[in-house]
Amino acid sequence: MDEPQPPEIEDILAELQEDARGRIKEELLPGERLLWAARSEQDPFRVSGYVLNLVLLLSFAGGSVILFRQVGLADRAGPPRNVDLLVALGVVCGIAAVISGIFLLSSLKGAINTRWTRSQHLYAITNRRVILRTPTFDRQGIEVRAIDLHTVGNIHRTEYPGRLGTLTFSVEGPGPKPSVVDPEHGVVEPFDSYRLEKIPDIRRVELLLRQTAAECRAQRADAPAPRDLA
Incomplete structure (x- = not known):
């Protein structure tokens, strides 16, 4: 019987967008x-995480509008009574509404940035290496790390x-560990482990990584040692 042939590269890349296919190639x-x-799968956008901020924003904004409306009615009704208190409460509610809006916009911006960053995570496994393309700390560039399969050690799912x-x-293995420079702090931090985050068919990918890493280690063990040059 003929041995099964490995899938073609275009079949492997079929589910990726055109730009991601080119980057892998x-x-x-x-x-x-x-x-x-x-590519890393994006987490679903959860509206429930922003309901409280939205309720607070609408409550404070509505309260401020109602209080200032009462101030206008009090001015037309005759001699002002407790107008200063109404104005103070309206100002406080307005400030609280602005703060709630800032928190809401900040949360939304953080969620959008996180989703964008996750969408840029691109991974590949070849017969020689594991390749990781991830945004840099400041999200201004892309960092590419390539790890030889024979150095892959423990795998956790x-x-x-x-x-x-x-x-x-x-x-694992001798030699210095790969490292990256933190753009904000300028600190070189060694990487002892790597992550393929939120990938589909996780068990199939784990089995593939274990098998290919074991095959690479076996090939290196069976390879003849290089002869010393005279």
Whole structure:
């Protein structure tokens, strides 16, 4: 019987958008074969997390409008009574409404930034390496990390609903660990582990990573040692 052929690169990239396909292809080395590629799945947008801020904003804004309306009615009705108190309460409610609006806009902006950042996470597994494309700390650029499969150590799986999950794996072997510079603080932090965050078909990808990493280690173990040059 003929052995099953590995899937074609276009079949693997079929579910990715055109720009992501091009970025993955650009990272492949000559002779390297793509086995899997995917983008991080975005978390669903949950309106429930902003209901309280929205209720507070509308309540304070409505209260401020009602209080200032009462001030106008009091001025037309005759000699002002407690107008200063109504004005003070209206101002307080207006300030509270502005603060609530700022918090709401800040929360929405943070959620949008998080979703955009997650959408830029792109991962691939080849017959040689694990490739991770992720935004930099300041979101001004893209950082590409490539980890040789034979250095992949322990693998940990975290599962989420919908067959999504995160794979965390350590890097083993001699030599310095890969590192990254924090653009805000300028600190070089060594990476002892890497994460493929919120990827689909998590169990299938975990099995693929374990098998290909084991095959690479076996190939390196069977490879003849290089001879010393005279």
